[in-house]
Amino acid sequence: MFIKEFEYHRPDNLEEACSLLAKLPEAEVLAGGTDLLTDIDTGIRKANHVVSIRRIAELTQIQDLGGKIAIGAACTARGVESSPLIQKYFPEIVEMIPLFASPQVRTMATIGGNICSAVACGDFPVILIALGAKVELISLNGTRLVQLKDYFLANKKTVRMKGEILTRILIPKKSKISASHFLKFQRRASNSLAVASVAAFLDIQEAICKEARIVLGAVAPTPIIAKDASKSLLGKKVNGQIISKAAELARQEARPINDVRGSVDFRRQLVYVLTKQAIKQVVLKCFP
Amino acid sequence: MIKNGHNYFVELTVNGDRHMVLVSAKTTLVEVLREQLGLTGTKLGCGVGDCGACTILLDGEPANACLLLALEAEGRDIITIEGISTNGELHPLQRAFVNEGAIQCGFCTPAMVLTGKALVNKNADPSEKEVREALAGTFCRCTGYAKIVKAIRNWQHYNEMPSSKEEGGKTELAVVGKSLPRKDSFDKVTGRARYTDDIHLPNMLYGKILTSPYSHARILNIDTQKAEVLQGVKAILTGKNVPDIFYGVSPARYDEHILAKEKVCYVGDEVAAVAAIDEETCQKALELIEVEYEELPAVFDPIEAMQDGAPLILERYPNNINTRVDWNFGDVEKGFKEADLVLSDTYVGNRTYQSPMEPHCAIAEWDSDGRLKLYTSTQVVHYVRYQLSRLLEMSQGDIRVIGTHCGGGFGGKAEVNPLEMCAAFLAKKTGRPVKMRYNRTEMFYHCRGRHKQTIDMKIGMKKDGTITAVQQKSVLEGGAYSSFGVIAVYYSGAMVPTLYKLPHYKYDGFRVNTNLPACGAMRGHGCPHPRFAFESLLTDLAMRLRLDPIEVRLKNAMEPDSRTVNDLDVGSCELKACLEEVRRKSGWDEKWGKLPFGRGIGVGCGGFVSGAGYPIYRSKFPHSNATIKVSEDGNMVILYTGETEIGQGSMTVLSQIAAEAMGITYDRIKVEYADTDITPLGFGSYSSRVTLMGGNACKMAGEDVKQQLLKVASQMINIPIEQIESRENYIYDRENENAGIPWEEVAARYFSEKGPLIGRGHYSPPEGLGGDFKGATVGTSPAYSFSACVCEVEVDVETGKVKVIKFTDAHDVGTPINPMAVEGQAEGAIAMMLGETLLEDMVFDKKGNILNPNLHDYLLPTALDVPPIDSSTVESYEPRGPFGAKEVGEGATLPVIGAIANAIYDAIGVRVKELPITPERILQALGEKERKECFP
The missing domain is CATH 3.30.365.10 (Aldehyde oxidase/xanthine dehydrogenase, molybdopterin binding domain)
Incomplete structure (x- = not known):
């Protein structure tokens, strides 16, 4: 790699990090670095300054806040996978981790980094949106919370403003009768990028679906909620016919492109199949 | 971390030792380990976190050292392969790698050992699945992962030093026929083995090559002035400073200059070379070289390239036909008339790349007495020396080529390469050693992958399964230059009549130049695609005639001591035994045609030469x-x-x-x-x-x-x-x-x-091998290997995804010298061909740029993609081989594509005739079948 020279900063606390980001031109936040370094190398991202946040203790913690769990943005995929809190409350995230990148990358790559990279084929955002996660953004001007579903604007573009750090991901705990499931289609068995991915979240009370979110990955510039598909499940008894109808709607809502990983038609077909399978898995989880 | 000007002093803890190093902000850990601390056991295979060769343990967990800034590694516990053994004594896991045959080229071995170590530290007795999951971030191109998985699972057996594996009773031979550990395994398992890039010579410079951004263009002017004055630049070469001597592989097709003289013929064609104090300065210098091009019309499709009026790439090849083969053995028309059923079909191959885990690297140094010394990662020190002596116009005796440890070749390192040539010229010009290496992207542009073939295959068969005639036409997409192409197009035809008794055979071959990177030799050289076509069509014929595909193969199988229709002398031949073995071991009789929809089983056969009968250039020297x-x-x-x-x-x-x-x-x-x-x-x-x-x-x-x-x-x-x-x-x-x-x-x-x-x-091979027709030398060999492979698959008809469940393969390799090494070759061949059948494909845009020159979109199989492989050899003895031995490395690749393709056909009843067999193509084929059934 012939990375352009940059200056390295390693603040000890969040305040310092925020003020560095506020004042330095073309500054990038460095967490795991697995995306950032390759992006700087290929010129996708320009950085005169790199601010490392890995040493900021509060960003690597996973906490139980009562109604929700807060995951520090600098937690690695491996750290998330091995967290007892995540294992207890969000086994679907733990199930997703082996599908994410390679074992080596999982040692370094962070949950916040995967969100901030904002690539269409990212894995974490898909399951997190399904779970109704919010992200916390902190800058010298204060703190704000953004629904993760509203966080992405376009490929590699987000609502995060200059000087802001994504600090925590807040996920509401599910009710006992809700569940979610993530599925990813990759060309080989491991260590590859999603051709399409789907996460489904359903809250089913007395056999009726009260809340549903079908999230699609790698089939639009950002992860998207398949709104019609999600809506079609509400108030329904989730049976095979309803599932097929939702999957068909999701297929139509996908906005994929042709590239070396797959064609538009193929990706739509994957959305259909994965949606169907994901909802079935959720139903199985709700009524084991 | 202490800032020092633009740089930083940082203390790193590596293998328990503390090192204070001076780095820049962007220095990665792998650079510090390899270049400052001399810990070259950590390898650099891609630089972007795809291949896993740079794996280290970071606080006990595997991590890519190429994606970690040295500054970020401060305060963390770093373990490299050099930290695994103690006082020269191997860790039990390392002993397991040595004794289980888990090492071949060795380039991924440090990463595999470290990942295995991290796993067994947490889970001393991991399951097969757990091991494969742990290894999924590190590619191995040699072993097929089987023996690596076995070594990690069995590591505790090696807590004690293993006693030498002497089998009971005195065998006829004392050393041959035994599964002894490799000679180089200790060096490779400890990270001590030195590959070319691990060598650092005093006062050494680095070199890099400027390549063409156009697929076809005339060079109007090259201005190197700005680059020359850049601090640190020591020499620049362009087409004007290199001799006007063509080089290549086959003397009749020498058609390349070291650096382009008048025009460039593909995106990536070499235009200029720079030597400077480091690679980064080289890169900056390349960006300062101003080249004025006049773009020319380009052609990428071989069929279009052959049309009158298509852009002519090299004037010496009219209609861009680099080589034309016209073979006619016997009388195919007569043969087809005798047949009860004649089927024909068109099959399309894929452009695949050897992708050895070690990128090419060369270091040239001139001695005070005017001799050249070249360290290089090559398969052929002799041919490298021969070409260098032609280009440098000096005697071969004045050139010393040293092949270092080589991290895999598969044909990609079988010819002289631009690094070797440019390093020699740059070192001469500067009077200093020059190291040159490719990064992974450059590997894809320069590695000379497999020719993509389009094949029309026609086979005639009697009701009882006897083959009456075969006709074949192959069009090979060759890329801009000849490389091994002339040999590939002959091989495409020459090896087809070697497995089965073909009474009549006609072959038309076209090797066509296009404005794409040149194709060369790759494992199985020219044969895998025609073999895919033949084995697919053979099974189709069997099915139409309601015959068992294995029976049909047995019926026609080559016999020992035969002469093929194209005048090749087959000595030992146990193809029938191979077929019987895989039939028995795979449970074929219980499974074929009886598995539920979506599950399938298929068979394919293969075989290859045990060395080419004639040298690449004419000489009387013993081979x-x-x-x-x-x-x-x-x-x-x-x-x-x-x-x-x-x-x-x-x-x-x-x-x-x-x-x-x-x-x-x-x-x-x-x-x-x-x-x-x-x-x-x-x-x-x-x-x-x-x-x-x-x-x-x-x-x-x-x-x-x-x-x-x-x-x-x-x-x-x-x-x-x-x-x-x-x-x-x-x-x-x-x-x-x-x-x-x-x-x-x-x-x-x-x-x-x-x-x-x-x-x-x-x-020297026996004199007079082969017939006396044009091209009769290709395919001649003292002996031929034979093999059969049965594959079982599961196809998801909703997504088109193929899961390979098991391979059962048997090989006639003569009498194995080292059975464990033979198995390793067979397992590796299967994994490589699984990749070529289902995953691998080089994709270009409309301008001739590669869209996937990296290891995240050019998909090599991981440990999780490769299923269990049940590999065996059959009893055989080749009188011309040492102690009865023949080859295994390439022949083992050949049955695989056909076996997988036939298994998919058995599973879902439709045939995909284009490689790779992707989920999309499977869905398309299923869709077409459905349409045909609805609207017949």
Whole structure:
């Protein structure tokens, strides 16, 4: 790699990090670095300054806040996978981790980094949106919370403003009768990028679906909620016919492109199949 | 971390030692480990976190050292491969790798050991699945992962030092036929093995090549002024400064200049080269070189390229037809008339790349006496030297080419490459050593992958399954230059009649130039795509005639001591035994045609030459040569061979052969190879030639030593020479084994009386191999391997995804010299071809740029993609081979595509005739079938 020279900063606390980001031109936040370094190398991202946040203790913690769990943005995929809190409350995230990148990358790559990279084929955002996660953004001007579903604007573009750090991901705990499931289609068995991915979240009370979110990955510039598909499940008894109808709607809502990983038609077909399978898995989880 | 100007002092803890190093902000950990701390066991394979070769343990977990800034590593516990063994004693896991045959080229070995170590630290007895999941971030291109998985699972068996694996009872041979650990395994499992990029010479410069951004363009002007004045730049070469001498592979097709002289013919064509103090300065200099191009119309499709009026790429090839083959053996029309069923179809192959885990690298250095020394990662030191001597216009004797450890080749390192040539010229111009290496992207542009073939195949068959005639047309998309293309297009036809008895065969071959990177030689050279076509169509015929595909193959299988319709002499041949073996072991009779929809089983056959019968350029030199030097005390023997070790285990096999021939044990022989000053001429590792040809030369050299010793021994123990035998370091009376004398005593006596004890051996293939038609030399060989493979798959008809469940394969490799190494070759071949069948494909945009020149979109199989492989050999003996041995490395690749394709067909009833067989293509084929059924 012939990375352009940059200056390295390693603040000890969040305040310092925020003020560095506020004042330095073309500054990038460095967490795991697995995306950032390759992006700087290929010129996708320009950085005169790199601010490392890995040493900021509060960003690597996973906490139980009562109604929700807060995951520090600098937690690695491996750290998330091995967290007892995540294992207890969000086994679907733990199930997703082996599908994410390679074992080596999982040692370094962070949950916040995967969100901030904002690539269409990212894995974490898909399951997190399904779970109704919010992200916390902190800058010298204060703190704000953004629904993760509203966080992405376009490929590699987000609502995060200059000087802001994504600090925590807040996920509401599910009710006992809700569940979610993530599925990813990759060309080989491991260590590859999603051709399409789907996460489904359903809250089913007395056999009726009260809340549903079908999230699609790698089939639009950002992860998207398949709104019609999600809506079609509400108030329904989730049976095979309803599932097929939702999957068909999701297929139509996908906005994929042709590239070396797959064609538009193929990706739509994957959305259909994965949606169907994901909802079935959720139903199985709700009524084991 | 202390800031020092633009740089930083940082303390790193590596293998328990603390090192203060000076780095810049962007310095990665892998650079510090390799270049500052000299810990070169950590390898650089892609630089972007795809391949896993740079794996280290970071606080106990595997991580990519190429994606970690050195500054970010401060305060963390870093373990490299050098930190795994203690005081020279291997960790049990390392011993498992050595003894289970988990090492081949060795380039991924450090990463595999470290990932395995992290796993067993947490879980001492991991399951097969857990091991494969842990390994999924590190590619191995050689082993097929099978033996690596086995080594990690069995590591606890090696807590004690293993006793030597002596099987009970005295076998006929003492060393040959045993699964002995590799000669280089200790170095490779500890990270000590030095590959070219691990060598750092004093005062060394680096070099890089500027390449064309256009697929076809005239060079109007090159302005190097700005680059020349850049601080740190030492020399720049363009087409004007290199000799006007064409190079290439086959003398009739030398058509490349070291750097483009007038025009460029593909995106990536070499335009200029720079030497500077480091690679980054080289890169900056390349960006400052101003090249004025006039873009020319380009052509990328071989069929279009052959049309009148298509852009002409090289004037010497009218209609861009680089090579045309027109073979007609027997009378195909007559044969088709005799058939009860004639089927024909068109099959399309894929452009695939060898992708050895080690990128190419070369270091050139000129001595004060005007001689060139070149370290390089190559399969063919001799051919590199030959081409350099032509280009530099100096005698071969003034050039020393040293093949270092080589991290895989598969054909991609079988010809001289631009790094070797440019490094030689830049080193000459600067008077300093120059190192040049490719990054992974450059590998894809320059590695000369497999020709994509479009094949029309037609087969006639009688009701009883007898093949009556075969007709084939192959069009090979060749890219801009010839490389090995002329040989590939002949091979595409030559090997088709070797597996089955074909009474009539017609072949039309076209190797066509296009404005894409040139294609060259890749494992199985020219044969996998026609074999895919043939094996697919053969199964189709069997199905139409309601015959068992294995029965049809048995019916037509080649017999020993046959002459094929295209005049190739087949000696030993146990294809039938291979078929019977896989039928039995795979449960074929219970499964074929009986599995539920979505599950399928398929069979394919293959085979290859055991070395090309003729050299690449005309010479009378023996193809393989060996010398043996016995130490004065007789306790150590050094074998010298000009062949190369690229991971396949040649040096182990050659050592076993020579040791057996001399009557010494394996521990007493050491091998020096691939150094043109020290080792005698050897053509190197291509066309699967080393075991048979190199083996015969080494056997002869060993017998030469033995004969010299027996004479002395005969006098020492007073027994007639005819009655003496030498075995396992002991020379004795065959009729009374107690009357004997240690081998080393005889050798020491020899030295005392006659001076150095030297053995010499050489091998040339039998004269007059092949017919006398044009191109008859291609496909000739002293012996042929045969193999059969059964594959079982599961196809998800909703997504088109294929899951390969199991391979069962059997090989006629003659008598194996080292059964464990043979298995390793077969397993690796299967994994590679699984990738080529289902995953791998080079994709270009409309301007000739590669869209996936990286290892995240060019998909190599991971440990999780490769299923269990049940590999075996059948009993066979090849009289022309050393101790009965033949090749395995390439033949083992050939049955695989057909086996998978046929299994998919069995599973879902539709055939995909284009490679790779992707989920999309499967869905398309299923969709077409559905449409046809609805609207017949």
